[in-house]
Each structure stands twice: as C-alpha cells, then as structure tokens.
Amino acid sequence: MFDHLRNQWRSFRSQPAGERFQQRYRQRATRSGALRKAAVMVAGVVLILLGIAMIVLPGPGLLAIVFGAGLVAEESLFAARMLDRVERALRRRLDCWRRAPR
Numbered sequence: 001m002f003d004h005l006r007n008q009w010r011s012f013r014s015q016p017a018g019e020r021f022q023q024r025y026r027q028r029a030t031r032s033g034a035l036r037k038a039a040v041m042v043a044g045v046v047l048i049l050l051g052i053a054m055i056v057l058p059g060p061g062l063l064a065i066v067f068g069a070g071l072v073a074e075e076s077l078f079a080a081r082m083l084d085r086v087e088r089a090l091r092r093r094l095d096c097w098r099r100a101p102r
Helices: 002-014 020-029 034-056 061-075 077-099
Strands: none
Touching (some): 002 020, 020 061, 020 077, 034 061
16 A cells, blocks of 8 residues: 555656646546546545644644645646646745745
8 A cells, every 4th residue: 555655656756846736636626526526526626624723723724725725636637737837836935945045
C-alpha cells in the first residue's frame, strides 16, 4: 500500500509546477466511476470543512484544508486549475523571499 502511495507521490512531483493538479485530474477522469467520484468529492469537502473548524479548534487545520482541496481537485477541473494557480503564486513568493537580501 505504501509503495503505491509513494509511486503516486513521485509521479505527482515529477509533473511541472503549475500543471500538476490538472494532470492528476486528467489521469483520474478517465478511470473513475460516478460512485468513486462522489465519494472523493464528499471526502474532500468534509476535510475542508473540518480544516476550517480546526483553525479555531485545536488540530492541523491548514493541513486538512490542503488535503481536502487536493481531493476535490482530483475530481474537479476548476479546483485543479485553481490549485495550480495557487502553487505558481506561492512559488513566485517563495522565490522572491529566498532572493531578498538579508
């Protein structure tokens, strides 16, 4: 089981930044059935809602939101595009921060 997850992670990381989530969506869209799609979407939305609650309550809220958004992006092209845009913006900010004189 962990080997499968590790291979999926490596495949995801090997995609170019800013296109990863859309590529993952395209890979999953050809293989998933309606029941699996619904289950993944519900799990993603539940994780996002729990993450929002955990921002106020104790727990890893941001981590839950990120994982939930990733699940939703597997089944929604709109969400995949949004996450790719967020990734590009975060990478630009991180690059500027790294290059800033200290």
